[in-house]
Amino acid sequence: MTNLRGPAMAALVSLSACSVQERNFAGAGGAGGGDGAGTTEHSSASTGTSTSTSDGTSATTGCTQVEDCFNGGDDDCDDAVDCADPDCAEGAVCLTAPTNFELGVLLDAAEPCPDGFTEKETLLFRGLSGSGCEGCGCTPNPTDCTADLYLYADASQCEADEGGTRGTLAKTVGFTCDSRPINNGFVSWGGVRVAPFDVIQSCTATGTAIPAPATWAESRKFCRASAGAGCGAGQACVPRQAPAAQCALVSGSATCSGYARRESDWFRGYNDTRTCSSCSCTASGGDCNYVSVELGNDYSCINHARIQQGGRYCEYAYSPPAHLVGEPTNSTCTSRTTLSGSLDPTGQSTLCCVE
Known part of the structure; x- marks a missing residue:
């Protein structure tokens, strides 16, 4: 049998594997992945071998290949936490974190929150309006006219009444003629x-009055960041965004120490106690300028004389009826309703932004 333990025994080859340091911005720039990510690695040591699991965590040290920049821990065991770790310099930043403020970014209301800013969504509004009532309508009714007729005792009295103030009230007439003489009871005139x-x-009112819709001039969305450590006192480590978008939010009115811009006119909702009274209408513009009195004769309603409003007829007719003729001008209508109660914004908030 051949002896395999002789001097000709093959030399042993010592192998070692080096892991690449990576950083994790919790979605704010992606987590980098090395060539050995997701594999089981072996390294030689004088005391034996150690392994790392498929997630890159060492079974012996508990360290990972990836630094999570926003969890408050030293994941890769380099004695630097989150923003203090050079691996996080590209995708993380230290921002002033006043007490009770939330750190995050400000977006258009319809935009989704970006990675790293999905802890909480808050809709913010400003410029509340909603005055008056709506829903009322009006239909004009046909304009009507009436006229008072005054009789003179004789023609000389009629001709002398230049001011149009004399005579005795005989009858009020409209557009319908009833053939009764206007001089009934007057022996002579x-x-x-x-x-x-x-x-x-x-006018006839139509519709139902309701308060005008409440509207906001502007709406935005505040997305709260996943905040980590590794910053100075009064600061927090958050994903890096464009400077103008990075803000801090707090309820109520507050100062913005450490931030360039302060806006305290944001709100989170409104309280609406408005009510409207029933609809009513006001008519205007109707007139009887194209209407006149037609004077008849011998119990006939027509064809004796036409008299304009404010005018006189200083002649005689036998048992004359009278009525109005012509076309009145229809009126226009204005709807009326009364608004009570109030529309008030609620949830005042202060927004402090880097720029």
Whole structure:
């Protein structure tokens, strides 16, 4: 049998594997991966061998190949935590962290929160408006007219009444003629005066009044960051974003020490106690300018004389009826309702931003 333990025995080859240091920005730039990531490694040592698991954690030391920059721990065992670790310089930054403030980024309301800023979403609003009521309508009704007729005792009295103030009230007439003479009860008469017309105009209210919708002039979303350690007193380690987006948020009105911009006019909602009264309408613009009085004769309603409002007819007609003719001008309508209660923003917040 051949002896394999002789001087010709093959020399042993000593192997060692070096792991690459990596950093993890918790999604703020991605976690780097070395060529040996996800494998089981072996290293020679004078006392034996040690292994690392598939997640890169050493079974002997508990260290990992990847530094999680926002968990407050020294994951790769280099005595530097989070932002203090050079591995985190690219994707992490120390920001002032005032007491009770949340650190994060400010985005358009419809944008999703970026990686590293998914701890909490807060919608912020400013510029609340919503005055008045809506929902009322009005339909104009046809304009109506009436006229008071005054009789004179004789033609000389009629002709002398230049101011249009004399005569005895005989009848009020409208557009319908009933054939009754306007001189009933007057044994004799010498003319008729038409007083200025009474204009009857109205509208019918429609609809139901409700408060105008509450609207905001601006809405934004604040995404809270996953914060780590490794910074100075009063600071926290957060994923690095464009400077203008990095902010701190707190409820109420507060100062912004350590930040370039302060905005305290943000709110998180509103309280609406507004109510509207029932709809009503006001009519205006209707007139009887194109209407006149038609004077008849012998119980007939037509074809004797036309008299304009404010005018006189200083002649005689036998048992004359009278009525209005012409087209009134219809009115326009204005809806009315009364708003009570108030619309008030709630949840005032202060936003402090780097720029």
